[in-house]
Amino acid sequence: MVSWSGRRKVLTILAFIGPTILGILALNIYPIIYNVYISFTNRNQYHPNPDCSIFLTSIIEPGCWPMFRSDAGLGTPYVLQDPLLENYDSLIGKLFTGDGVLAMLRLVLVIVPLIVAGQVNKRLERQLDRQVPSYLVWLGGIALTVLLVWVLDAGGAMKTLQDGSAFFIVIFRTLLFVAITVPINYIFGLILALILNGEHIKGRTFFRSVMIIPWAASTMFIIMSLIWQFFFREQGTINQIIRAFGGEGTAWLANGNYAMAAIILVNLWFSFPFCFNIILGSLQSIPVDQYEAADVDGATYWQQLVNITLPLLRPSVLPAIVLSAIGAGGFQMFGTVWAMTAGGPSQGAGVPGATELVMVYAYKQVFQFNAYAKAGAFAVIIFAFLFIATLYSLRVTRITKGAYE
Amino acid sequence: MSRRPRPLVMVLQYVFLGFMTLFALYPIWFVIIASGRVGSRLYTLNLLGMFIPTEWSFENYQLMLSGTPYPFLTWMRNSLFVAGLTTVACLLIATSAAFAFSRFRFYGREFGLVLLLAIQAFPGVLSLVPVAQLLTAFQLYASHWGLILAYTVGNLVFTTWLMKGYFDTIPVEIEEAAMIDGCGPIQSFLLVGLPMAKPALAVTALLAFMGGWGEYVFASVLIPAPDARRTLMVGMYSLANTQSIPWGYFAAGAVMTIIPVILVYTYFQKYLVGGLTLGGVKG
Numbered sequence: 076m077v078s079w080s081g082r083r084k085v086l087t088i089l090a091f092i093g094p095t096i097l098g099i100l101a102l103n104i105y106p107i108i109y110n111v112y113i114s115f116t117n118r119n120q121y122h123p124n125p126d127c128s129i130f131l132t133s134i135i136e137p138g139c140w141p142m143f144r145s146d147a148g149l150g151t152p153y154v155l156q157d158p159l160l161e162n163y164d165s166l167i168g169k170l171f172t173g174d175g176v177l178a179m180l181r182l183v184l185v186i187v188p189l190i191v192a193g194q195v196n197k198r199l200e201r202q203l204d205r206q207v208p209s210y211l212v213w214l215g216g217i218a219l220t221v222l223l224v225w226v227l228d229a230g231g232a233m234k235t236l237q238d239g240s241a242f243f244i245v246i247f248r249t250l251l252f253v254a255i256t257v258p259i260n261y262i263f264g265l266i267l268a269l270i271l272n273g274e275h276i277k278g279r280t281f282f283r284s285v286m287i288i289p290w291a292a293s294t295m296f297i298i299m300s301l302i303w304q305f306f307f308r309e310q311g312t313i314n315q316i317i318r319a320f321g322g323e324g325t326a327w328l329a330n331g332n333y334a335m336a337a338i339i340l341v342n343l344w345f346s347f348p349f350c351f352n353i354i355l356g357s358l359q360s361i362p363v364d365q366y367e368a369a370d371v372d373g374a375t376y377w378q379q380l381v382n383i384t385l386p387l388l389r390p391s392v393l394p395a396i397v398l399s400a401i402g403a404g405g406f407q408m409f410g411t412v413w414a415m416t417a418g419g420p421s422q423g424a425g426v427p428g429a430t431e432l433v434m435v436y437a438y439k440q441v442f443q444f445n446a447y448a449k450a451g452a453f454a455v456i457i458f459a460f461l462f463i464a465t466l467y468s469l470r471v472t473r474i475t476k477g478a479y480e
Numbered sequence: 481m482s483r484r485p486r487p488l489v490m491v492l493q494y495v496f497l498g499f500m501t502l503f504a505l506y507p508i509w510f511v512i513i514a515s516g517r518v519g520s521r522l523y524t525l526n527l528l529g530m531f532i533p534t535e536w537s538f539e540n541y542q543l544m545l546s547g548t549p550y551p552f553l554t555w556m557r558n559s560l561f562v563a564g565l566t567t568v569a570c571l572l573i574a575t576s577a578a579f580a581f582s583r584f585r586f587y588g589r590e591f592g593l594v595l596l597l598a599i600q601a602f603p604g605v606l607s608l609v610p611v612a613q614l615l616t617a618f619q620l621y622a623s624h625w626g627l628i629l630a631y632t633v634g635n636l637v638f639t640t641w642l643m644k645g646y647f648d649t650i651p652v653e654i655e656e657a658a659m660i661d662g663c664g665p666i667q668s669f670l671l672v673g674l675p676m677a678k679p680a681l682a683v684t685a686l687l688a689f690m691g692g693w694g695e696y697v698f699a700s701v702l703i704p705a706p707d708a709r710r711t712l713m714v715g716m717y718s719l720a721n722t723q724s725i726p727w728g729y730f731a732a733g734a735v736m737t738i739i740p741v742i743l744v745y746t747y748f749q750k751y752l753v754g755g756l757t758l759g760g761v762k763g
Binding site: 084087088090091092094095098099101102103104105106107109110136137138140263266267270271273275276282283284285286287288289290291292294295296297298299301302303305306312315316344347348352355356376401407409410413414433434437438441442447450451453454457458461462464465466469 | 485490493494496497500501503504505507508510511530572573574576577579580581584586592594596597598599600601602603605606607608609610611613614616617618629630632633634636637640664665666669690691693694696697701713716717720727730731734737738741742744745746749752753
C-alpha cells in the first residue's frame, strides 16, 4: 500500500478503530475489571452499596464518581473480604482439599485409556500396513476405562466432589451437556448435508429452504423455547400422542433427566440448520475429481466418506464446532434453558436445579440471590476458562490472517 | 459420487429427510394452528387439533393488534427502534474497524483482533450488573438508548470479524490503484471498499438486526418497566409467565413475530450461508 506514516497514520487508524475501542473499553473491559474487584469483596444482599471512602471502590463504582455522585441507599456498604479469597474458597475450596484432589485424580485416571487409544490409533494410522484395526484399539480403550471406573470407584469420586460444591456440579453438568449436544447437532447436520449434497435426491432446493426455518426462528429463541416447552407439558402434544396410543405420559419437565433430554432436543432444533449449512457449504467445495479417482480405485461409499469427505471437511467445520461448543449453543447456553425450565426442577434447597447450567446458575446467583461477589468470583473462573478456550479455537482456525499474509 | 445409491438407501434417505422436515416445521405449524383458536388455551384435548386447524378465527390477532390488554404493537415498535438503531450503529462502527484491521498494517493489529475475541468470551449475563450501573450513572438505564448502546457493543466484535473476513477476500489491488490515483485511506474506504462489500454488509446488517430483535436477557434487565417500554421478547415472555397463560394471544403474537423473520431469512438464504462461511464466525 502507498506509504503514509507518522501522525497522520496514527490519526487515521484511530478514526477507524477508535469508536470500537471506546465501546469495548466501556462495556466489555470495564465489566471484567469490575467483576474481578467485586469478587474480592462481600457484596451481597446484605451489603449492596459501595463505600466511596475506600479508594478502589471509589474508582470502580460509577456511583462514586464525582459527576454522578448520588446518596448511597440504605444498608451497610460492602468491604473487602477478610481472607481476600473467601469467595473463591467457598466456590472451589472444597475441591482442593485432600479428598477432593484425590477424587479428581481418580476421575482423570479413568479417561486416560481413551486418550491413549486415540494416540495409538494416530500412530498406527501412519503405518502403511496396519495389523490392528482401529475399532479393536478403541474397544480395548473402552474396556480398560470401564474396568477403571469399577476399580477406582468413579461414582464414589463423583459423589465426593458433588457433595463438596455446587460449582463442581454445575460445571460438570455443563461440560456433559456440551459433550452430548454439540456432537448430536453436528451429526444430524452432517447426515442431512451428505444426503442433500447427492444428486439423486429430488426437491433439494425445497429441503434446503425448509432447513432455514428453524435457523430464522432460533433468533427469537425465547418465544420458540416457550412453544417447545408447551409440547412437553402434561397436556402437551407429546403426552397427547402417547395417550392416543394408550400410554400414560409424564410431566416431562418435572423430571431432571427428561428435562435435560428435552433441552438437548430443543437445542438440536435450534442448531442443526446452522451445522447443516456450514457442512453443506464445505462439502460443495470438495473437488469432484477426488471422488472420481476413488471410484476408479474401487473405493466404497464408506471408504470415500472416511478417507476423503471427513478429512476435507475438518478445516472448515472444526472451527465452527469449537465456536458452537463455547458459545451460546453450548457452554454458554442460557435462553433455551431459562424459557423451558428456568434451571429446574429443583433438587432441594441450596443445590442447583437439575438443568441449571453455568449461565443459568450465574444469573440466579445475581438476580435471585443478589450474591454479586460470589457471582463475580464465578465469572472470573468461567472467564479464565473461556478465554483459554477462545485462544485455542483461534489456534485451530487461524482466522487472524490479514489480507497481506 | 455419481453412482446411484441402492433403492433401499434412497428410501432411507427420503425417510430421514421427511422426518427432519417434520421436525423442522412442526413447531412453527403448531403456533400457526394455535393462533387461530379462540380461548386462552393453546391446546384442545383432541389430538387432531394439534396437527390440522380444526377451527379458525382472527380474534386473537385482533386482540393483539388492538393494544389492550397487551401493547403488542408498542413492543414491536420498541424492538424495531432498538434493533434498527443497533444495526446502523454496528455497521458504522464495525465496518470501519474491520476495514482498518484488514487493510492497514499497524502495531498490535493481530494482537488487537485476538484480544477483541478473547474479551468477548466474558459471558454477557455476568457483565449485566456493571453495565447496568454504568448506564444508571449516565442516566441511560431503563432507556432504549442504553439498550442500543449495550447491543451495539455486544454485536461489535462479531460484526467486525465478519466484515474483516469479507474485506480479506477482496483483492487489495483495486484500492491500491485508487490510492495511486490520489485517494486517501478514508476515500478508498468509502469509495472503493464499501461498495464492494455490499453483500457482506447486507448479511452483517441482518445478523446485527436479529441480534437486537431477539435478545432477551439484557432487555429484561436494562428495561425493567413499564410495560409500554418493553421490547417484544420481554413482552412475549411476560405474557407466557402469567398465572393462566393466554396461549391463543401468545401464539398470535408469536406468529406475527416469527413469520416475517422466516420470510427474510428465506429470501437472504444464499447470502447468509455464504457470509457465515466466509467470516468463519458463528452468528
